[in-house]
Amino acid sequence: MKLPVICLCFSFAVFAWSQDPSAKPKQPADPGFEIKGMRCFSDSIINKAEVGKSGFKVEIGGSIGTRSGPGSELSDFTFPENQQKQYFIFDFGPQGAEKMITAKLKAMRTTAGAGLSIVEVSGKTDKEGKLPAEWNLKKNWPVGFFKVFFTCEGQPVGTAGYLVKATKDREAPIKATGVTILSFKDGKSTEKTGLTTSDNDLVFKCATTGGNTKGVPVRMFIGQIDDKGEKSILKNSEITVEDWPLEDTELVYSFELPDKFPAGKYHMVIYANNEMLIAHPFTVAEE
Incomplete structure (x- = not known):
């Protein structure tokens, strides 16, 4: 009997599905x-x-x-x-x-x-x-x-x-080379440079070079700027991943709001190994 062999490839994909609302799903039995x-x-x-x-x-x-x-x-x-x-x-x-x-x-x-x-x-x-x-x-x-x-x-x-x-640990200065913003609606993504208040399901992709295969802390959040120029962190937007091995890694950050995204000026802020990689500015306009 041969072992099941799986050849793998890595990709980032988003799936959407529909379900008949009149159908009552069956609760699977406890396998025990x-x-x-x-x-x-x-x-x-x-x-x-x-x-x-x-x-x-x-x-x-x-x-x-x-x-x-x-x-x-x-x-x-x-x-x-x-x-x-x-x-x-x-x-x-x-x-x-x-x-x-x-x-x-x-x-x-x-x-x-x-x-x-x-x-x-x-x-x-x-x-x-x-x-x-x-x-x-x-x-x-x-x-x-x-x-x-x-x-x-x-x-x-x-x-x-x-x-x-790693067979041998590798370390090089970590640098961000750019940020891409994707807005998701009805299971489909659209790349955007400017957002509107209806863009409440977002993915930010940050390409990087360098890294540390031993792992470093990575911190990501959305910073907001009010009318007086005061800076703060948007509520529930901050995440931290400890001991993340990096090597030319694309850092992906997902953020979804239950309602509209408040209009205003923002930054996508990313830290790696306790140093700021990027503060990418973006604006959310009234639709």
Whole structure:
């Protein structure tokens, strides 16, 4: 039995869906189990005699009889960035045996970005409740913290997190190269330079160069300027992400108001490693 192999690509996407308001959604039944543990493995060249030592069942093709496969166990749940194939065994226990599990991988704080949905895949556990899996990326992985979210028949059955670390820490001055503002309406985005009061669902994208793969604090907020020139932080707009590994990372900030955006003068302010990267000015005009 081959491991499920997923080739990943990173993108930022927005999805919209509709639902019949007359339909009453059914509440999924409690699956009665959750993930019990996770094992991570290094990548190594194995032969037929070594197959199964780590609990995987791997078919080896080719006349040579060798291929890349799971090696030693990584007890610290940390992969090197240049291990392009990441091997796992997710254990849901006897109560989770022969269940269809959906696993959704997210990059929580990485050099590729934060809170990014990477891939979603489903597979059936074996008679012991174990689910082997392999993520495969054809280049070095982004450095940072990843988390897998598991569901069974729509109900959450736990999460598991792991790290990807740089083979050698890299550090360079972090600089912002520009900010793009997107306004979302009805699931569609429009790039804007000036906003109106109806633009209350926004995404700010800030391109950067340099970084620190060890991780730095990142602080983002919307600053407002009143009629007297006094500066303040717009209510509920401030977020801080600790220990965010950066390397030419696009910083993405989302902000949504329940009602209209108050007219006035503003700045999108971003700090990294306790230093201001940018204070991008924008104006919100009455519609």
